[in-house]
Amino acid sequence: MTARDTILNAVLAACPAGDARAVADAAAALLDDPDSSRPPLAAPGLPEAFTLKATALGASVERVANMASVPEAVARYLERHGLVGLSVQPAPALTALDWTGIATHDHLAADEPAALGLALYGIAESGSLVVHSGPDAPILLSFLPLHHIVVLRESTLLPWLEDYAARLEAASVPRNAILITGPSGTTDIEGSYVRGAHGPGFLHIIITGTDDIPE
Amino acid sequence: MNVALPPFKERARAALADRTLKLAIDRTTGTAEAKRAAAVAAFPEFDAARARGRAIKDHVIANLGHYLEMFERNATASGAHVHWAVDDAEARAIVTRLCLDAKAKVVTRSKSMLGEEIGLPHALADAGIERVETDLAEHIIQLAGETPSHIIWPAMHRTREQVAELFNASHQPPPEADDPATMVQSARRVLREKFLGADVGISGANFLVADTGATCTVTNEGNAELTTTPPRVHIVTAGIEKIVPSTAHAMALLRILVRSATGGELTQYTTFHCGPKRPGDADGPEEMHIVLVDNGRTKMLAGEFREMLRCIRCGACMNHCVVYRQIGGHAYGGTYPGPMGSVLTPVLDGLAAARDLPNACTMNGRCAEVCPVGIPIPTLLRAWRRRSWRERLEPGALRAGIGLWAQVAYRPALYRLASRIGVRALRAFGRDGWIGSLPLAGGWTAYRDLPRPSGRTFMEQYRDQQKGRK
Numbered sequence: 050m051t052a053r054d055t056i057l058n059a060v061l062a063a064c065p066a067g068d069a070r071a072v073a074d075a076a077a078a079l080l081d082d083p084d085s086s087r088p089p090l091a092a093p094g095l096p097e098a099f100t101l102k103a104t105a106l107g108a109s110v111e112r113v114a115n116m117a118s119v120p121e122a123v124a125r126y127l128e129r130h131g132l133v134g135l136s137v138q139p140a141p142a143l144t145a146l147d148w149t150g151i152a153t154h155d156h157l158a159a160d161e162p163a164a165l166g167l168a169l170y171g172i173a174e175s176g177s178l179v180v181h182s183g184p185d186a187p188i189l190l191s192f193l194p195l196h197h198i199v200v201l202r203e204s205t206l207l208p209w210l211e212d213y214a215a216r217l218e219a220a221s222v223p224r225n226a227i228l229i230t231g232p233s234g235t236t237d238i239e240g241s242y243v244r245g246a247h248g249p250g251f252l253h254i255i256i257t258g259t260d261d262i263p264e
Numbered sequence: 265m266n267v268a269l270p271p272f273k274e275r276a277r278a279a280l281a282d283r284t285l286k287l288a289i290d291r292t293t294g295t296a297e298a299k300r301a302a303a304v305a306a307f308p309e310f311d312a313a314r315a316r317g318r319a320i321k322d323h324v325i326a327n328l329g330h331y332l333e334m335f336e337r338n339a340t341a342s343g344a345h346v347h348w349a350v351d352d353a354e355a356r357a358i359v360t361r362l363c364l365d366a367k368a369k370v371v372t373r374s375k376s377m378l379g380e381e382i383g384l385p386h387a388l389a390d391a392g393i394e395r396v397e398t399d400l401a402e403h404i405i406q407l408a409g410e411t412p413s414h415i416i417w418p419a420m421h422r423t424r425e426q427v428a429e430l431f432n433a434s435h436q437p438p439p440e441a442d443d444p445a446t447m448v449q450s451a452r453r454v455l456r457e458k459f460l461g462a463d464v465g466i467s468g469a470n471f472l473v474a475d476t477g478a479t480c481t482v483t484n485e486g487n488a489e490l491t492t493t494p495p496r497v498h499i500v501t502a503g504i505e506k507i508v509p510s511t512a513h514a515m516a517l518l519r520i521l522v523r524s525a526t527g528g529e530l531t532q533y534t535t536f537h538c539g540p541k542r543p544g545d546a547d548g549p550e551e552m553h554i555v556l557v558d559n560g561r562t563k564m565l566a567g568e569f570r571e572m573l574r575c576i577r578c579g580a581c582m583n584h585c586v587v588y589r590q591i592g593g594h595a596y597g598g599t600y601p602g603p604m605g606s607v608l609t610p611v612l613d614g615l616a617a618a619r620d621l622p623n624a625c626t627m628n629g630r631c632a633e634v635c636p637v638g639i640p641i642p643t644l645l646r647a648w649r650r651r652s653w654r655e656r657l658e659p660g661a662l663r664a665g666i667g668l669w670a671q672v673a674y675r676p677a678l679y680r681l682a683s684r685i686g687v688r689a690l691r692a693f694g695r696d697g698w699i700g701s702l703p704l705a706g707g708w709t710a711y712r713d714l715p716r717p718s719g720r721t722f723m724e725q726y727r728d729q730q731k732g733r734k
Contacts, residue, residue, distance in 0.1 A: 051348070052347075052348040052349055052350045052354055052558075053348040055350050055558075056332075056348055056350060056504065056556070056558045056562060057329055057332065057333070059558070059562035059563075059565070059566070060328045060329040060332065060504070060562055060565060061329045062566065063562065063565040063566040063570075064325070064326050064327065064328055064329065064565060066327070066329050066330055067326075067327055067330065069330065072327045072330055075323055075327075076323060076509040076510070076513070079316065079319055079320050079323055079509075079513065079516075080512055080513065080516070083516075085309060085312050086309050086312040086313040086315070086316045086516065086519075087309060087313070087519065088306070088307045088308075088309060088519075088529075102529075106532075139546075159456055159457070159460055160456065174529075175529050175530045177530060177534075182542075182545055182546070182547070182548060183542075183544075183545060183546070184544035184545060184546060185546065186546060187546035187547045188489060188493045188546075188547055188548065189489075189490075189493055189494070189547055191489070192486050192489050192490050192493070193490075210512075210515035210518070210519070211512050211515055211516075213515075214510070214511040214512035214514075214515050215512065217476075217511050217536075218475070218476065218510065218511055218512075222342070222476045222478060222536070222538045223538065223542075224537070224538055224539055224540070224541060224542050224545060224548050225489070225493075225535060225536065225537060225538070225548065226478075226535070226536040226538070227489065227533060227534070227535045227536075228530060228533070228534040228535075229532065229533060230528075230529070230530040230531065230532050230533070230534070231532050232532065233484070233485055233486040233532055233533075234484050234485070234532055235400045235401075235448060235484055235485045236292075236295070236417070236484070236526065237399070237400040237401035237404070237417060237418075237419055237485075238400070238404075238419075238424050238427055238444040238447060238448070239288065239291040239292055239420075239423065239424050239444065240291055240292035240294075240295035240296060240417065240420070241295075241424075241444045243444050243445045243448040245448070245449070245452065246400055246448055246451075246452065246484065246485035246486065246487070247398065247400075247452055247455065247456075247459075247485045247486040247487045247490055248485065248486025248487075248489075248490070248532070248533070249486075
């Protein structure tokens with residue numbers, strides 16, 4: 050008998066299999082009335098709630114009118130931190146912007162100082178950014194840089210974790226789906242919190258407003 | 265994992281005498297307790313969230329066969345290879361073979377207690393493979409040649425001064441100062457090169473999502489993604505109880521897991537890994553393997569320890585345990601320390617070897633109070649004590665003593681007489697209202713005083729009171 054059969058036989062001997070349909074119904078019922086067991090949003094508006102959570106986690110957040118305002122906001126951030134050069138995620142929404150004046154590149158160095166990425170969603174409940182892997186979305190872009198700058202479109206803000214789960218399951222699940230909640234940190238030495246453990250030490254989020262210039 | 269260790273009592277005595285250890289434990293568990301309390305206070309629906317979490321875990325456990333097959337089907341469809349291991353030896357063999365097949369010279373590991381449970385660190389060393397622990401705490405204990413002393417903070421038994429000594433001896437160049445921030449930067453620099461040069465990355469899983477076939481890891485440092493993305497092969501080892509029906513169910517559990525563990529709302533990185541690199545993907549491993557490990561879990565499913573399968577490994581029980589906070593994790597001797605470990609270690613190492621652990625408990629019930637999935641840990645520890653008695657594992661002197669006490673307790677008149685003599689005799693040892701030493705009870709009075717008894721038993725006083733009422 051294979052290990053698989055041994056394990057499944059032992060499982061089924063202890064807990065006989067139920068009707069698949071009944072199991073699915075029971076699983077769905079376990080998610081009923083989600084409001085009863087999740088925390089309230091930090092503020093009534095999604096951008097405000099998101100911003101409160103993300104800044105409490107040590108991220109910085111700024112809001113700009115539209116995507117076209119992103120390069121300017123990025124330039125200000127780079128200047129403020131004395132950074133030169135920027136790795137830009139090869140996502141059309143970012144590469145199509147006017148980067149005149151900033152030395153952008155599309156590769157990632159092992160110790161990349163700063164990189165710009167695009168979030169697929171933001172989650173207001175927890176201040177989380179969602180990124181998915183893909184041809185124009187390298188996962189390492191969110192982990193190698195010391196300064197991680199992320200563009201979040203206000204229209205993609207979701208209230209709760211469950212709202213994201215529903216979107217993930219409706220689409221085809223990517224190889225990697227990551228919720229980024231604040232900059233990298235550790236409490237492994239005496240429980241004291243230190244930022245920038247392995248991932249970015251700085252997380253800057255640029256929320257773009259809805260008055261986007263038509264592309 | 266069975267390593268020859270001195271008996272529990274000796275380990276505990278040594279730990280109690282170690283003042284540096286006590287300092288280290290207090291620094292981390294104290295912070296953890298306060299942060300959890302704040303997180304729970306800020307979440308009025310926490311109890312409802314716990315009830316939901318418990319119901320989700322119970323549902324999965326009752327339908328585990330259904331969900332394991334669903335997970336296997338969907339993980340396979342995503343391109344991952346699913347392996348099954350009945351015990352730790354099989355799991356070690358599978359992982360080692362996968363590493364050798366991949367001609368791995370360097371393997372990076374993201375913290376996984378299951379990896380510790382199945383003895384992966386030794387197995388990789390035996391196969392001649394360089395193992396790089398990437399979680400900061402695991403990096404610390406790898407340098408020290410130790411095992412984890414806590415399931416969330418594996419290096420919590422070490423003070424910052426001790427960590428500085430380790431880093432000064434092994435980091436090139438050594439950190440410039442011994443404050444945590446500087447030392448973290450030093451580890452970041454040392455490990456960054458390793459991440460990108462590894463052949464295989466090994467992680468655990470906090471959840472296995474049945475309806476997508478994804479594995480989920482939660483980390484604060486970002487080391488899991490740096491471990492699982494660059495190498496050509498990603499191996500996941502996970503216990504079969506880690507299944508959840510869907511991503512939404514995982515979200516419900518994440519809310520209580522992280523608050524209970526660190527007092528955060530979510531960890532900085534919550535990552536769902538679903539299969540190997542897709543065509544066109546910018547990065548990711550060519551192969552993904554998932555090893556599903558039983559190692560005693562089906563035995564728990566069939567018996568009186570089934571409720572322990574709800575455990576989501578948050579560590580709150582140990583942070584709030586008066587015993588753990590005195591002796592730390594290593595004294596327990598198993599992979600999993602503290603209250604949850606005292607339930608699990610007899611499953612993994614056998615009750616004969618771990619008989620002392622269910623007894624190293626004051627039954628104050630704090631572990632059950634803070635458990636996010638309502639595991640009645642004291643009840644389960646009592647079940648081990650009963651089984652140990654039935655299997656006659658207690659030493660002869662203890663059995664004889666309890667047997668004698670039982671003979672007296674079965675006879676109420678004799679018991680009352682013995683109590684009357686006892687409380688009067690005890691008064692003779694009292695000084696200033698306290699008893700500081702007692703013959704035959706030095707083990708107790710060496711560390712604590714007893715209040716001097718009033719000289720009359722409860723039954724005597726009760727009888728007098730009842731008389732006065734009439």
